Amino acid sequence: MAVIRWTLLSLFILSISMVHTFAEMLSPKAWKTKLLFNIYSQSSNSGEQVYDDSGNEDVFVFEPMLFASYQIDETTNLSAHITFDTWTAESDTRLDGNTGQSGKGIGGQSRISGNFSYSKEIENSLWTPKIGFSSEYDYKSFNAGLSWTGSFAEDNFTLTTSAQYFHDSTTLFDYVTEKIKEPEDKRVYSLDINASQFLTRSDIISFGQTTIIQNGALESIRNTTKIAGVRTAEQLPGSRKRYAYYTQWVHGFNDDLALSNKYRFYHDSWNLKSHTYEVSLRFNTNEEYGLLELSYRLYNQSSVKYFFNSLASIRPNFTNDSDLEGFTSHRIGPHYAYDLGEKSVLGLDIENLNLSVGAYYYTRSNDLTYMITQFSLGAEF
């Protein structure tokens, strides 16, 4: 009881007392844009959920993202984030190819998504309503959200609350008739509360809590479990309640070197628990025109209670999805960003042109690895 009371009191304090987004406001009539290219290459032969017993979970994704932000006046900002993905996924290809759904394996797929937000600063508060959409062959999403950021104690302390609603639909596969089913509803509600505080001239801390409730069809089109030797589509409960508690501490050793430590504890109603720890060392280079970040992320999760490699007889709920199995993972990589300063490009005076590059290697104890490469070009004008 005491623990519950302490948790409620802590959350209450967090909720009244939180993120330094005001600094992101631009000069009036200014544009900030960034074109980011993401390349994702995944390799695995141990995905026991894959339909054809190959275990092949190889995925290649090319995902350009465009970010644009326009400052209407001193207190009003419009932002947009557009994403286009194209990918090949062996598990999809094999599902489709083996069932003859399209007569041949899916060679390539695509998704387009967009998010649009409007921010208005009123006294010490920043209000940001936003809407978004996403569309791909087996999934569609429309979402809306509202976030509020308050700044207190001479901007030493900021509090942010953010609520989002996803009105999604997902398409599943009927392995008996070997036909794509009609889209089924999925709804997601999330609430995040985050507080950050300048502790000293060289220290910032932040705490937060996220609650996510998912209802509806929570299965994936491509996951199967062997039941008495027969591949059967995964069956998961129609609801999942998810909770994350996270904290971050950034400490500056001097003007050019800082260390960031992040930790998150997560648990949900499917009995999955996880711990995430991420440390990054950051360097200012080239008289603060350059930023080098070296990061390492350690993640450990237990499996969901519905996870089975195979079953002798059917149960109400089961999955063999390797992403929901217990495992430990490591991710390591550098990121480098450089401000080129003022430039004139095609007659346009750019106030600041910047470039960035990053690369990350990830390995999971259940034999899955991936590599992410990122390049970006940004401009403020």
Place this chain on the structure above:
Amino acid sequence: MKNFILLLILSSCANVKQIDRGRLSSKIMKLDPKPEEQVFLEEVNSYREGSAGGSSSVGGGCGCN
């Protein structure tokens, strides 16, 4: 109770004056110095791991390949 008091203190003090925030305004001190790049990294985490929260990815809006 001690933790609660500590949280209360941390939540209500004006520790650092504007004039002393030179280092705090540096990119290396930001909670997230690469927010755009982080969007994709978090999206991948939400695909490949069973957890969500504490980031921009909250388990909606994607098919999660």
